[in-house]
Amino acid sequence: MAVEGVQQIRRMRGGAQSHLMLGTDGHAYVVKFQNNPQHPRVLVNELLATRLAKAVGLTVPTCEVVEVSEWLIKKTADLDLDFGNYRERCKPGLHFGSQLVGGLMPGQTADYLPEERLEEVRNLEEFAGMLAFDKWTCNANGRQAVFHKRTREKRYAATFIDHGHCFDAGEWRFVDAPLRGVYARNIVYRQITGWKDFEPWLSRIEALAADKLWEIMDTIPPEWYDGNAEELELLGERLLERRGRVRELITDFRESSREPFPNWERPLEERGTGRFAEPEWADTLHEGKFRGRLM
Structure with missing residues (x-):
């Protein structure tokens, strides 16, 4: 069931030109509209990726489908989008x-912290889990996070936002590159010394049940993907197939010229063909197994 938007509060920054709106449930929502300047599919990407990230235990905002009425849009002069030569x-x-x-x-929220404050973030270890997630979902953008603390708190906590460019934004393809989907500053990865630092999130991704993925996909409004259930199902199948490649993709980043993990303790594994052993569930996945799941 959708939350109804009842009031626009202000415009937000960013390429999707979101608007901050008040919902009937009393919460403020950053709302991305179907006709945003990026692509209608970024709404699918946002809902799917946010709920998958929450399912594996990462700190992301609660997300909802928000209904905005024609009446509210007509009555609110500022509810529009800027396409450069027209609005x-x-x-x-x-x-x-x-x-x-x-x-x-009341509280303090920031999208940038100096290094001495960034090192003190309460859940800094989650950047490793988010890296695994972004490699799994092929986030084509740099990893975005905001930092918040309540009035009496001394340390910020990170919340991971803006997943619209997962699955290569509107392309719904997986073009992997070592420096895609990573945070801009290496300091968040300095504490990583081995595979144990990607836990529990990496194992949860690798073991994510197919039923959980389809359950989340069932909550996506068909108008966000133009009713093309076959393409959405194919996206889901590709995600399930990629569960076993996440370590390989992290290793590609680890071996990149950026040298993100200076404190990695173990020698590089023998990579052979460049593929890690497939998990036990892999032999149950075959072409077309889930075809028609969302029809």
């Missing part, structure tokens, strides 16, 4: 909403 009214209907990190309550 377009936001489209009424069902859109993606991510709860505002920190909400509207």
